[in-house]
Amino acid sequence: MNGMDYKYLLFDLDGTLVDSVADLTLSLNLLAKELGYQQLKPDRVRDMIGDGATKLIKRAYGEENYKREYLFRFLEIYAEHLLDHTDCYPGIRELLVRYPAEQLAVVTNKPYQLTIELLAGLNILDKFKVVIGGDSFSEKKPHPLPLQEALKALGAKAKEAVMIGDHHTDLNSGRAAGTAICFCSYGLGNTGGVEPDFLAKNSEELLQLFPG
Known part of the structure; x- marks a missing residue:
């Protein structure tokens, strides 16, 4: 299987395109301070990322402690530190310029508005024709709907596309949707036992796998 066989690239965001662990950790810890909870270390936060903001909050402070207002407050804090x-x-960036925007999409479980702000802040929003967040539809990854x-x-067929991500939610979503799947082992998650079609051990390997 050759990466050049695929015309369309669909990307996860955190742990795939961007390293956001420091800002997520900072934001979780600022809220933890407000709530009187223990501070979290980056390595622990890394293991919590990938299933959307609600799951992140539940994992950070304990599912039994979860309150919806914690989620809203976290999103407020994180919006202020999104690009620190x-x-x-x-x-x-080198990879993205090799493809026209019409062939690229971001499909993340991060809330849509924060995704747009992050991509715009990094000056790469215009590289993607399509941006889908975790709250864009009734289902999020690992469901195939996004x-x-x-x-x-x-305007792509599944067989023409590859889902590129660092988490089994990405791989399962891609498999269910009928795309090829590429696992980014440099990211935050694990395969969950799913066998990917492509493996990128570091982000620069994506340039070799999908040269455009």
Whole structure:
């Protein structure tokens, strides 16, 4: 299987295109301070990311302690610190310029508005024809719906596309939608036992896998 066989690239965001652990950790810890909870270390936060903001809050402070207002407050804090330290992984900007925007999409479980603000702040929003967040539809990854909607918006067939991500939610979503799947082992998650079609051990390997 050759990466050049795929015309359309669908990307996860956190742990795939951008390293956001520092800002997520900072925001969780600022809220933890407000709530009187223990501070979290970045390595622990890394393991919590990938299933959307609600799951992140439940994992950070305990599911039994979850309150919806915690989520809203976290999103307020995170919006203020979205771009303090977050940046693209090495090689990502070079990869994006090799493809026209009409062939690229972001499909993330991060809330849509924060996704738009982050991409715009990094000056890469215009690289993607389609951006789908975790709250864009009734389902989020690992459900295939977000990818199916992205393919529809791109005018792409599933067999022409590859889902690129660092978490088993990405891989399962891609498999269910019928795309090829690429696992980014440099990111935050794990395969969950899913066998990917492509493996990128560091972000710059994506340039070799999908040269455009």
